[in-house]
Amino acid sequence: MTHAAVPDTTASARPSWVKRNKLAIAPWIFLIPALIFFAIYVVIPIFQSLWLSLYEWNGLYSADGESTATWVGFQNYAKLWDDPNFWTSLRNNLAWLILFMLAVPLGLFIALFLNQTVPGMRFYKSMFFFPFVISQVVVGLIFGWFYNPDFGVVGTLWKAVFCEETTNILGNVTFTCSRPAPDILSSPEWATYGIIAAGLWPQIAYCMILYLTGLNNVAADQIEAARLDGAKGWKMLWYVVVPQLKPATFIAIVVTVIGALRSFDMIAIMTQGGPFGSTNVLSHYMYEVAISEYGERYGYGSSVATVLFGIMLIFISYFLWQMYQDEKGGR
Amino acid sequence: MFLNMKTAVAAIALSAMAGSAFARDLVINFDDLNPGPKKGFDDAVALFQKENPDINVIVNINDREAHKTAIRNFLTAEAPDVTSWYPGNRMAPFVDAGLFQPVDDVWEENGFNDDLAAIKPTMSRDGKIWGVPYSYYQWGIYYRKDIFDLLELEEPQTWDELLAACGKMKENGVTPFTIGTKFLWTAAGVFDYLNLRTNGYDVHNALTAGEIKYTDPRIRATFSNWETLINECGFVDNHASMSWQDAIAPFANGDAAMYVMGNFSVDGYKNAGLTEEQIDFMPFPTIDASIPGAEEAPADAFFIPTNAKNVEDAKKFLAFVARPDVQTQWNKTIGQLPINSKADISDDKFIQEGFALLNGASGLAQFFDRDAPAEMAKAGMEGFQEFMLDPSKVDAILERLDTVQAEVYK
Incomplete structure (x- = not known):
């Protein structure tokens, strides 16, 4: 009897290790599948890519499966330093970062404009949101046609102003222009801005929707109080509404920065980095160097990827730190 | 699968x-x-x-x-x-x-x-x-025979005849050449032929094999011929925004009369509504008569x-x-x-x-992008496109190609 009672009491007094640490273990058990996949598909490839950037490799294995890569140390990075295409890409990345930020205030103004109760407002809102729903590839294609100097909107308008319709030697209709139509996507000066403008279209819609949801949470009593104190117009917006939209602004800036740095699809669709590399950004240059038909320099491509990763890391760490600070403040 | x-x-x-x-x-x-x-x-x-x-x-x-x-x-x-x-x-x-x-x-x-x-x-x-x-298949110049007939032009055999024919076309409001350089390689076709005609097969081969620099006087001569071609003949506007298929449109409409292309393009002309009688083929004219004719023929x-x-x-x-x-x-x-x-x-x-x-x-x-290694081909074709848009940049372009060449064939 007593003999049986002893283990019973020890069990209740000293529960097993798993039971004691149940609360600490449970989250990890739930996290394990995600962590495994995150490691396989994100973390390990990052290190593989870093490692590969120290090799020169054309992506081929020999017949018996040996990699044909040769160790070159930091030569790829030294090459990058002297590569004008790399600097062009970096400069374009900067242009993307700066100009893409326009999406945040523009999104805010459209959101303010759409934040009214008018019959059919849902319809207008969805129309404004529409460009974000369609694929980036489609947006690129549409803008590519839009800019086309022969049959696009730009070309057609230009023809209406500067060109006259004549017949050519065979009697077919053709246009002779007093000055040639602007070829935005083939001009090394303007092509990048043309693509950024196309990229802004869906990005503004994205920021707009973030602000629209944010505006729902703006405290009505504070607005009323401000109004009683005589605030209106810009002052009301700047001192009362915008501060309350801070979480939305934060997210809008984060997605815009990341969107700007990831700008790949539109460049691939609209110019393939051309004319002669002048619209490349790091992400597209990396693709071009490593994976495209004329690339096959995986080591060099990895070094471009590493630089891009470094730049992204700066922003991401800042954002994470900011979020961490906010959470600390919230507690 | x-x-x-x-x-x-x-x-x-x-x-x-x-x-x-x-x-x-x-x-x-x-x-x-x-x-x-x-x-x-x-x-x-x-x-x-x-x-x-x-x-x-x-x-x-x-x-x-x-x-x-x-x-x-x-x-x-x-x-x-x-x-x-x-x-x-x-x-x-x-x-x-x-x-x-x-x-x-x-x-x-x-x-x-x-x-x-x-x-x-x-x-x-x-x-x-x-x-x-x-x-x-062969490369060469595909041209609108009906336009040539209207202007009473014969197939030009030499460089001077080609330039003269271009002059006549321009007087009559016809752009001599169509091309679409958006995907770069079409410009390489023009370069290959100009270089084969200016310097011959051996020099061209040595260039793509990395034995001759792009700033070599012989290659500069090719580019100066190309500049002549751009100035005295001329290509359609906006070629940098067109694919080779897009460039068929001005050709089919009669706005442009010639196209430096491979034989696979004949289907494209026919699909654009041109008949066999309207189009014809001629070899790229000779530039230096002492140089034996070499052709572009990708296999x-x-x-x-x-x-x-x-x-x-x-x-x-x-x-x-x-x-x-x-x-x-x-x-x-x-x-x-x-x-x-x-x-x-x-x-x-x-x-x-x-x-x-x-x-x-x-x-x-075999065509520039098969004769030269990939990295060189890419840089070269970008240089060709840039040159076609602004021939005055030739020095900067050739020097850059030399840098790439030194890197690729080390």
Whole structure:
């Protein structure tokens, strides 16, 4: 009897290790599948890519499966330093970062404009949101046609102003222009801005929707109080509404920065980095160097990827730190 | 995958009908899904199967772009017995990595050293021959015969005649050349011809092999001729935003009269509504009469991977695809030129002219992006496009190409 009672009491007094640490273990058990996949598909490839950037490799294995890569140390990075295409890409990345930020205030103004109760407002809102729903590839294609100097909107308008319709030697209709139509996507000066403008279209819609949801949470009593104190117009917006939209602004800036740095699809669709590399950004240059038909320099491509990763890391760490600070403040 | 299954099943069904036991599998990877080229290949395979009932042919057909990516994996991972690929520098990475095996014996045994002599240098690397070509096509100037007739112009034979003809076209409001350089390679066609005509095959070959600098006076001469061509002849506006297909539109409309192109473009002209009487072909005019005529003639070929399991039958197939009767039939189907000098050609006028042209050629270039290594080709073609947009940048462009060249061929 007593003999049986002893283990019973020890069990209740000293529960097993798993039971004691149940609360600490449970989250990890739930996290394990995600962590495994995150490691396989994100973390390990990052290190593989870093490692590969120290090799020169054309992506081929020999017949018996040996990699044909040769160790070159930091030569790829030294090459990058002297590569004008790399600097062009970096400069374009900067242009993307700066100009893409326009999406945040523009999104805010459209959101303010759409934040009214008018019959059919849902319809207008969805129309404004529409460009974000369609694929980036489609947006690129549409803008590519839009800019086309022969049959696009730009070309057609230009023809209406500067060109006259004549017949050519065979009697077919053709246009002779007093000055040639602007070829935005083939001009090394303007092509990048043309693509950024196309990229802004869906990005503004994205920021707009973030602000629209944010505006729902703006405290009505504070607005009323401000109004009683005589605030209106810009002052009301700047001192009362915008501060309350801070979480939305934060997210809008984060997605815009990341969107700007990831700008790949539109460049691939609209110019393939051309004319002669002048619209490349790091992400597209990396693709071009490593994976495209004329690339096959995986080591060099990895070094471009590493630089891009470094730049992204700066922003991401800042954002994470900011979020961490906010959470600390919230507690 | 579905397609592979289907063709494999078809092949099995076919040989089952022939009522034979098939002991050996022969896996062939091919890279063109377009109806014409696919039919040419399928017909050839069917004939091969009929002649060799003891071999079970399994074909995998992919489209060109997918094949370019896939070959980099399948040569190591799961090698077929035969694969299609391109000669010249395009085969170099695979040869250097030891992924293709030499087929000198196939050439020896079948007398290809004589019958395919013109293409032999292109198929060789490190003193060995690596594949067998089945088809090629000519490049040159396609022009609107009706416009030439209206302006009473003859096919220009020399550089001066070409410039004079251009002058007359411009007076009459016709842009001499159409081109679409959005995807870069079309500009390389113009460069190749100007360089072949200005300096000849040997200098051109030395340039793409990295033995001559781009700032060499001879190459500068090519670029100055190109500048003359841009100024005195001229290309359509906005060519940098057009693909080669887009550039057919001004040609078809009669706004532009000439197009430096490969023979595959004839289908495009016909689809744009032009008839055989409206278009014609001429060789690129001579610039320096003392230089023997060399032409641009990209070839398609078959190779045997090192990891092939059935090398014996693979060699049998390679010998088969270069046979005169096979090449005759195959190229009739796909509208290109057989490489075997004993083969016959179809009576299509472009093919006839191309055949005469290539048979008289002293050397055959494979096109800039096959002759030069990939990195050089990319930089070169970007430079060509930039030059066409602004010829005054020539010095900066050539110096940059020298830098890339020094890097690529070290």
